Amino acid sequence: MMTASLLAAACIILLILVALIRDSHRHEPGSTKVARNVAHQNPAGSVPCPPLVRQIFSPEDFTFISKLQSQHLSQIYSRERRAVALFWVQQVSRDASRVMREHRLVSRRAEHLRPSVESLLILHYVDLQLTCGCLVFLIWTFGPHPFASLAGHAGRTSRFMALLLASIEAGLRLPTPENEAGF
Amino acid sequence: MFTLAIWWLGVSVEALLIARGFVGKLIRRFPVFYSYIFFVFVQDILRMSVLKWLPARYSQVYWITQFVSFVLGSAVIFEIYRVALRIFPGTAKMARNVLLLLFGIVFARALALPFGGFPGWIPHAFEILEKQLRMLQGLALLGLVVVFLWYAIPFGKNLWCILLGYSVFVVASAFQLTLFTNYLNQIEQYWPYVQPITYLLVLTLWTWGLWSEYPVPVAAREMQLESDYESLVASTSRQLGRLRSRARRAVLP
DSSP: OHHHHHHHHHHHHHHHHHHHHHHHGGGOOOOOHHHHHHHHHSTTTTSOOHHHHHHHHOTHHHHHHHHTTOHHHHHHHHHHHHHHHHHHHHHHHHHHHHHHHHHHHHHTTOTTOOHHHHHHHHHHHHHHHHHHHHHHHHHHHHOSSHHHHHHHHHHHHHHHHHHHHHHHHHHHOOOOHHHHTTO | OHHHHHHHHHHHHHHHHHHHHHHTTOTTTOHHHHHHHHHHHHHHHHHHHHHHHOGGGHHHHHHHHHHHHHHHHHHHHHHHHHHHTTTOHHHHHHHHHHHHHHHHHHHHHHHHSOOOOHHHHGGGHHHHHHHHHHHHHHHHHHHHHHHHHHTTOOOOHHHHHHHHHHHHHHHHHHHHHHHHHHSHHHHTTTHHHHHHHHHHHHHHHHHHHTSSOOOOOOOOOOOOOHHHHHHHHHHHHHHHHHHHHHHHHHHOO
16 A cells, blocks of 8 residues: 555656646746856845844844843844844745756756766755755744744753653652651 | 447547658657557557457467567657757756666665565566566656756657656556556456556547647757856856855854
8 A cells, every 4th residue: 555655646746747847948037148147246146245144143132122121022023033034044045046047057058067066066956945944944933043042942941841850759759768667 | 348449449549640640740750659659559459359369369469569568668758858858968968867876776676675486476477567667667757857847948749748648658557557466356347447548548648739740949048168067067056155154154143
C-alpha cells in the first residue's frame, strides 16, 4: 500500500510539472543585454543596507519600548516591526529568485556549461531560500526579534521546568530512613 | 464485445494519427514518435490475428512486441529531449547529467537489494519487469521535465502534447502494473478494460495535439561569447553570496 501511495504521489507530481511546462517560457523577463548589465551592476538595489538590516532585527528598540511599560505601544511596535522584517526577508527571497532566473535564461544556451558549477549555484540558491523560509517562520512565530524572543522563551521554559521538578519532588515525599522506622 | 470495440476504436485512432502526420508534415519533425505509433498500429493488428488464429502463441507474441514497444517508447523520450533542447546545448548537458544520476541511483539500488531467488519471482516475472521499466521511464521523464521547467524551455503545442500523452501513458502503466502485482484478486475483472481505455484516451490526446503543425515559441538569444558564461557564473555567485550574508546578518545581528 505504501509503494502504491508513493507511486501515486510521484505520478501526480510528474503530471502537474508537465502541465506547467506549457507556459513556463512566458514568464521570461523582457531583458535586453543592457537591462541585464544594469541588473548585474545593481543586483540587490532593492534590499536595505546592512546597518538598516541590523536595526530591523536588533532587540534594542524592543528593549526601549518595553521600558515604557505600555502594552498598547508594545503591540503596535511588534505588529509594525514584524511587517518590516517579513517584507525585508521576502525582498531578499525575491531578489535571489530574480538573480537565479536571469542566470538560468542566459546559461541555457551556453555550449560549455558546467553541470558541477550549475549544481553548486542551485545548492547555494536553495540554501538561501531555506534560510529565508526559516526566518519567515521564526518571525511569524516569535515576532520581529525571533532569536532574542527564542532565547527569552527558552529561559522561561527552563525556569518553569525547574519549578515543576521541584514541586514533583516535594509532592512525592521520597522515603528516608526516619520515615521507614515508623512501620 | 466491449474490448473488441475498444480495440477497433484504438486501431482507427492510430490510423488517423498516422494519416494526419503525413498531411500535417509532422512526420519529418517527429520521426521516432510516428515510428512508435506505426509499430503499435501493426502490433495491434498482429496480436489480434494471433489471438484469433494461433492462440497458443499469443503470450510469446505479446511479450516480444511489448518489449519492442518499450524500446521504441524510450526512443520517444530521447526524441523529446533532442527536439526540445536542439538550440539549448547547455540545458542538454544538464539533462544528460540529471538522467545519468537518476539511472545510477536506480541501478545502485537494484544491486544493493537482496535477490530472493527465482522461484518466487517467476510467476509474475514479466509484469514485475515491465513495472520496473515503466518506473524507469517515469523517472527519466520526471528528470527531463524538471530540467525543462528550471531553464524555461519553450514548448510548442505539438511537442507538449507528445510529452503529456506519453507521461500519462507511462504513469498509468506503472500504476496499473503495481495494482496488478499487489491486488490482482480485487482488480482482475477490470484489468482487461483499464489499460486499453487509458491508451485510447492518450491516443485521442495525441490526435488532438498533432492535428496540424504549430510553431515553437522562439526564445530570445542572450549569449554571445563563451567568456560571458564564466563572468555570468562569477556574477551570480557574488550576488547570491551577498544576499546570503545579509540573510545571516538577520540571524546574528
